[in-house]
Amino acid sequence: DQQVKQNSPSLSVQEGRISILNCDYTNSMFDYFLWYKKYPAEGPTFLISISSIKDKNEDGRFTVFLNKSAKHLSLHIVPSQPGDSAVYFCAASAHAGKSTFGDGTTLTVKP
Amino acid sequence: DAGVTQSPTHLIKTRGQQVTLRCSPKSGHDTVSWYQQALGQGPQFIFQYYEEEERQRGNFPDRFSGHQFPNYSSELNVNALLLGDSALYLCASNQYNEQFFGPGTRLTVL
Numbered sequence: 001d002q003q004v005k006q007n008s009p010s011l012s013v014q015e016g017r018i019s020i021l022n023c024d025y026t027n028s029m030f031d032y033f034l035w036y037k038k039y040p041a042e043g044p045t046f047l048i049s050i051s052s053i054k055d056k057n058e059d060g061r062f063t064v065f066l067n068k069s070a071k072h073l074s075l076h077i078v079p080s081q082p083g084d085s086a087v088y089f090c091a092a093s094a095h096a097g098k099s100t101f102g103d104g105t106t107l108t109v110k111p
Numbered sequence: 112d113a114g115v116t117q118s119p120t121h122l123i124k125t126r127g128q129q130v131t132l133r134c135s136p137k138s139g140h141d142t143v144s145w146y147q148q149a150l151g152q153g154p155q156f157i158f159q160y161y162e163e164e165e166r167q168r169g170n171f172p173d174r175f176s177g178h179q180f181p182n183y184s185s186e187l188n189v190n191a192l193l194l195g196d197s198a199l200y201l202c203a204s205n206q207y208n209e210q211f212f213g214p215g216t217r218l219t220v221l
Binding site for chain 2: 004006034036041042043044045046049089091096097098099100101102103104
């Protein structure tokens with residue numbers, strides 16, 4: 001039973017356009033959500049997070065939206081840059097406990 | 112600040128052997144978590160150590176054990192290795208709700 005799902009294994013966008021990465025979860029106890037970015041041969045790097053008491057958090061080109069009723073969150077990157085090409089993981093935790101990760105979406109930004 | 116460091120970077124073992132992986136957390140962090148990342152999957156939580164004790168554990172068999180030292184560094188031990196244990200093993204140190212990951216140890220079991 002996978003509690004955090006990223007249904008799109010890959011996404012390709014043109015430089016300058018918006019990238020939208022999606023994530024669904026099933027556990028209602030999750031109260032904190034994070035996005036990580038991973039380059040080959042490196043560990044995941046924290047990108048942005050959102051608490052369940054909010055529905056939007058923005059940091060520069062990155063915005064995370066949370067829809068609790070739909071148990072869905074998304075990461076928007078605008079404008080997308082070639083350096084954004086990486087694997088993006090969605091993760092969720094409950095009460096500052098362990099993080100449960102999705103399987104990742106590989107984003108390719110074409111120049 | 113060196114961030115989270117892990118050693119070794121790569122390791123090759125044969126079935127039935129035992130392996131020890133090491134992790135030093137980010138300076139000032141006292142909580143260490145270990146994850147297993149199989150190819151094409153997201154990291155899977157193994158366990159978390161705080162104050163030298165295992166605080167949380169994921170769905171991994173007892174062959175996976177760990178230890179945390181007084182300086183907060185940690186070890187992951189895997190006994191009786193199986194082919195399916197081949198994966199990237201990630202260590203993360205925690206500050207509040209954020210986790211900072213090391214580069215991982217790539218374990219190959221032949």
